[in-house]
Every structure is written in C-alpha cells, then in structure tokens.
Amino acid sequence: MIRINCPYCGEREHSEFTYGEDATRTTPDNDAPMEEWNKFVYERDNPAGEHIEYWHHAFGCRAWLKVQRNTITHDISWVGLPHENPEATS
Amino acid sequence: MGQYNALNIAWNALRGHKNWQRAWRDPEPKRNYDVIIIGGGGHGLATAYYLAKNHGITNVAILEKGWIGGGNVGRNTTIVRSNYLLDGNAPFYEHGMNLWRDMAQDLNYNVMFSPRGVMNIAHTKSQYDTFARRANTMRLNGIQAELLSREEVLEREPIIDGSADTRFPVWGGILQPDAGNARHDAVAWGYARAADQLGVDIIQNCEVTDFIKQGERIIGVKTSRGDIHAEKVGMAVAGSSSRLAEKLDLRLPIESHVLQAFVTEPYKPLINGVVTFGAGHFYVSQSDKGGVVFGGDIDGYNTYAQRGNLPVFEDVIAGGLTMMPCLSRLKLLRNWGGVMDMSMDGSPIIDVGPIDGLYLNTGWCYGGFKATPASGYCFAHTIANDEAHELNKAYTLDRFAKGYTIDEKGMGPYPKAH
Numbered sequence: 001m002i003r004i005n006c007p008y009c010g011e012r013e014h015s016e017f018t019y020g021e022d023a024t025r026t027t028p029d030n031d032a033p034m035e036e037w038n039k040f041v042y043e044r045d046n047p048a049g050e051h052i053e054y055w056h057h058a059f060g061c062r063a064w065l066k067v068q069r070n071t072i073t074h075d076i077s078w079v080g081l082p083h084e085n086p087e088a089t090s
Numbered sequence: 091m092g093q094y095n096a097l098n099i100a101w102n103a104l105r106g107h108k109n110w111q112r113a114w115r116d117p118e119p120k121r122n123y124d125v126i127i128i129g130g131g132g133h134g135l136a137t138a139y140y141l142a143k144n145h146g147i148t149n150v151a152i153l154e155k156g157w158i159g160g161g162n163v164g165r166n167t168t169i170v171r172s173n174y175l176l177d178g179n180a181p182f183y184e185h186g187m188n189l190w191r192d193m194a195q196d197l198n199y200n201v202m203f204s205p206r207g208v209m210n211i212a213h214t215k216s217q218y219d220t221f222a223r224r225a226n227t228m229r230l231n232g233i234q235a236e237l238l239s240r241e242e243v244l245e246r247e248p249i250i251d252g253s254a255d256t257r258f259p260v261w262g263g264i265l266q267p268d269a270g271n272a273r274h275d276a277v278a279w280g281y282a283r284a285a286d287q288l289g290v291d292i293i294q295n296c297e298v299t300d301f302i303k304q305g306e307r308i309i310g311v312k313t314s315r316g317d318i319h320a321e322k323v324g325m326a327v328a329g330s331s332s333r334l335a336e337k338l339d340l341r342l343p344i345e346s347h348v349l350q351a352f353v354t355e356p357y358k359p360l361i362n363g364v365v366t367f368g369a370g371h372f373y374v375s376q377s378d379k380g381g382v383v384f385g386g387d388i389d390g391y392n393t394y395a396q397r398g399n400l401p402v403f404e405d406v407i408a409g410g411l412t413m414m415p416c417l418s419r420l421k422l423l424r425n426w427g428g429v430m431d432m433s434m435d436g437s438p439i440i441d442v443g444p445i446d447g448l449y450l451n452t453g454w455c456y457g458g459f460k461a462t463p464a465s466g467y468c469f470a471h472t473i474a475n476d477e478a479h480e481l482n483k484a485y486t487l488d489r490f491a492k493g494y495t496i497d498e499k500g501m502g503p504y505p506k507a508h
Contacts, residue, residue, distance in 0.1 A: 001400055002391075015401035019391040019506065022345075034491070041503050042434045042490040043341040046332035048394040071346070071393050 020054030114286035130154025132163035134326035135281035136466020142288035145474035155297035165428035166459040171269035178484030178496040186464030199280030202273035207363035221264040238263040258369035308447035329429040331452040345505040350398035356380030370409030435495035436508030
C-alpha cells in the first residue's frame with residue numbers, strides 16, 4: 001500500500017486518493033503551434049524512477065497534491081501543494 | 091529437432107523421455123543481421139516467425155533481456171477474442187482469430203487454443219442496448235456475435251448469482267462463441283521453436299543498452315553481449331517502450347501501468363467459458379488445469395513495478411464475488427502484476443519509424459496477448475515492406491497528431507482510463 005502524507009490530513013493510504021497525472025507538463029500558449037499541443041496532449045516522459053505527479057485527496061480533504069514518487073519502488077520522497085516543487089521546499 | 095507427432099511421443103515414452111532435445115537453439119549473437127527484433131515476448135517471437143515464413147527473411151535475431159516466456163506473455167489471463175467495435179481494430183483482431191485457429195498446426199506446437207466462448211454480462215437495459223449495437227457492428231465486420239437473454243446467460247454459467255436480490259441482477263449478455271483461451275506459455279514456446287527452425291537466432295539474457303546510429307539512421311544496437319548491427323531494428327518491448335525510446339530521445343504516447351492477475355488452486359470444472367462482469371471490472375475463466383484465472387482494472391498510477399497494490403486487489407475480488415458468490419470458497423494460489431504500455435487512445439502502434447531503420451510495435455494496453463499472432467503478422471509485413479499492412483494501417487504513431495485516434499472506450503488521452 002502506498003501512503004501519502006497529505007499536508008492537511010497527515011499520512012493516509014492511497015485508496016483515499018485518486019491519481020491525477022504527470023505534474024511536470026505545462027499547458028502551451030493558446031497560439032502555440034500544433035506540434036507543441038500534440039506533445040502536451042499525447043506525449044509523456046513516462047520515466048522509470050522519480051516521477052512528479054498529481055494526486056487528488058478525493059476521500060479526504062479533497063485537495064490536489066503534488067507528489068514525487070519512484071515508479072519502480074513506489075517510495076514517496078516529497079509531497080507538496082500544486083504550486084510547490086520538490087526543489088523549492090526540500 | 092524434427093516434428094512433434096504422436097509417433098515421436100510414443101518412441102520417446104518407451105525410452106523414458108530421455109532423448110528430447112531442446113526446443114530451440116541457444117546461439118551466440120552474430121555481429122550482423124538483416125533484422126533485429128528487440129524483445130522476445132509473444133509479439134517479438136511471432137514477428138520473427140512471420141518474417142521468416144511469409145517474407146523469407148531468416149537472418150533475424152531476437153534479443154531478449156530475460157528469458158523466453160518470462161515477461162507479459164507469461165503474465166496474462168490468456169483470453170483470446172476479437173469483439174471490437176471500431177474499424178481500425180475489428181479486422182485486425184479478427185484476422186488474429188483466424189491465425190489462432192490454425193496456430194497449433196502451423197507451429198507444430200499444441201497451444202491449447204480453446205474457443206469456449208467469451209460472454210460479457212449486461213445488468214441494465216441500457217447496457218444491453220449497447221451490447222446489441224456492438225453485436226450488430228461485429229456481425230457487419232464478419233465477427234461472430236450473439237445476444238443472450240438472462241436465462242441463456244445463467245444456463246451457460248450456472249454459478250452466476252441469478253437470485254432476485256443480488257446487487258446487480260443479470261439482464262442479458264453478449265457472446266462471441268468462437269473466442270476463448272489459449273495456453274500462454276505454449277504460444278511463446280511454439281513461436282520460439284518454429285522461428286528457430288526457420289533459422290531465427292533467439293538470444294536470451296541479452297539486454298539492449300543503446301542504439302548505434304550512423305547519421306540519422308539506426309544501424310544496430312549495443313547490448314550486454316556486444317554490439318550487433320542490422321539494417322532494420324524492430325522494437326517489440328511493450329512494458330518498457332518508453333524506457334527504450336528514451337535512449338533515442340523519443341517521447342511516446344504511452345504511460346506504464348501495472349495490471350494484476352490472479353489464479354486459484356485447481357478445482358473441478360466450474361466455469362465453462364470466459365465471463366466478464368458488467369457492473370464492475372472483472373473477467374474470469376478456468377484453465378485446463380483447473381485454476382480459476384481472473385483479473386480486473388489496472389492500478390491506475392504510473393508504475394514500472396511488476397506488482398500491484400491491495401485496493402485494486404480488493405476491488406477485483408469484490409466484483410467477482412458479487413457475480414459468482416461461490417468463488418469465496420476457493421483458495422487463491424498466486425497473484426502477480428505485469429507492466430502495460432497504456433496508450434493515449436487504448437489502441438496499439440505498429441508503424442515504420444519515426445527514425446530511419448527503426449520500427450515500432452507498442453501500446454498494447456492490457457490486450458496484448460490476444461493480439462500476439464496478428465501483431466507479429468502485421469509487424470513482420472511492416473518491417474519487410476517498409477509500409478503498413480492493410481490490417482495495421484490505422485495503428486500509426488502520427489494518428490494522435492492528425493486526429494485519427496482509435497478510442498474504443500471514448501475516454502480521451504487518459505491512459506489509466508482505457
């Protein structure tokens with residue numbers, strides 16, 4: 001069981017959360033070329049290792065969180081709010 | 091090595107089965123091949139077999155980082171079907187059904203293909219209506235499909251809870267009568283042996299660590315057993331596609347997710363065909379050995395770990411027990427996970443490029459096993475002719491950019507939802 005340390009609620013099992021997606025993707029400008037939009041919508045880094053991603057505490061405080069998790073070991077090394085980044089706080 | 095036949099078995103039986111030879115060679119890799127297939131799973135083996143058989147290209151190496159049968163080809167729930175809705179998918183999978191029917195004879199290997207029927211259960215009138223639409227579409231595509239009444243469903247599988255007070259009563263069902271199961275290991279071994287007999291080198295414990303490029307063209311691979319050159323390099327490494335593509339700075343429309351599967355101890359015949367629950371995600375069949383084999387949803391977060399988590403475990407079991415309460419008395423023997431290439435539209439990619447000398451076979455989501463023969467057949471054609479076969483021409487990599495996605499479930503670019 002993955003456990004996520006919610007900044008508001010404390011450590012909870014991941015069954016309380018809904019997985020969002022890769023949190024490193026940034027929305028292109030509205031007038032950005034189609035290739036950029038294609039990359040944004042369809043292509044993923046999909047790393048084997050550290051992955052920064054969104055989780056929604058759907059059955060808790062309902063906050064969206066940003067989580068750094070290893071996709072091989074499932075170890076979570078950092079949890080923050082969506083506007084934060086692991087480098088900034090750790 | 092010769093052909094396997096009844097006489098052969100009798101002769102060996104009389105001699106205590108001491109004279110069987112290995113089913114395929116264990117060659118040292120040569121320095122040059124016409125074609126390298128990265129990945130010795132079902133799809134890679136089938137590709138090499140059809141390259142040799144249909145296209146006369148026998149100077150082929152399959153590079154497998156582990157051992158044959160150790161990846162997803164040995165980790166699935168062995169279901170074979172073609173009950174697809176969309177034009178890009180239906181003819182491809184139905185061609186696969188034809189290959190499944192003749193596979194044991196073709197490969198001279200008993201793959202235990204058993205067309206025992208795949209039945210999906212509807213629990214509401216509206217769900218039944220969508221099944222009617224699917225059945226009609228399947229028939230228009232030349233695929234067998236039957237709509238079943240509630241009574242017919244319960245007659246086919248008596249252990250389904252047909253009581254009035256069950257949480258999700260059975261309304262009816264859809265049946266693909268000629269779909270079923272096959273022995274997954276035998277499919278891997280059969281293709282490996284048949285490809286080897288046609289001259290393909292199967293090289294196990296040989297991990298591809300990088301690509302060798304000349305200008306913008308791929309001319310070979312670096313491996314844990316030395317550099318190997320080839321005119322054409324095909325990737326059939328579902329589960330690791332993004333990791334390998336990263337070495338080429340290639341980002342794919344793929345996320346890796348884990349899918350769990352389960353098997354019980356062997357029991358007497360209990361379930362006649364393949365059955366899927368319509369009010370949750372649960373599919374079940376019984377192996378010829380008696381084990382009840384079942385699975386459900388992917389875990390839902392990016393992962394490369396070949397193990398699942400307990401919430402999905404519980405969800406799968408709950409779905410199964412709702413449909414077939416008697417399963418609660420069975421003892422679970424094993425549970426395992428396999429890593430899936432979840433694509434952005436739920437459909438695979440079999441394509442030339444996008445780099446010269448490279449050919450892609452990826453994005454099988456959790457439907458890769460049934461596609462094994464058709465995938466190999468089409469990928470071999472694509473590699474040999476440098477263009478897609480009629481059957482896989484919709485499975486291009488650039489379909490996402492062009493807006494021609496094949497989204498069977500209509501979920502959009504959310505891989506965990508397919």
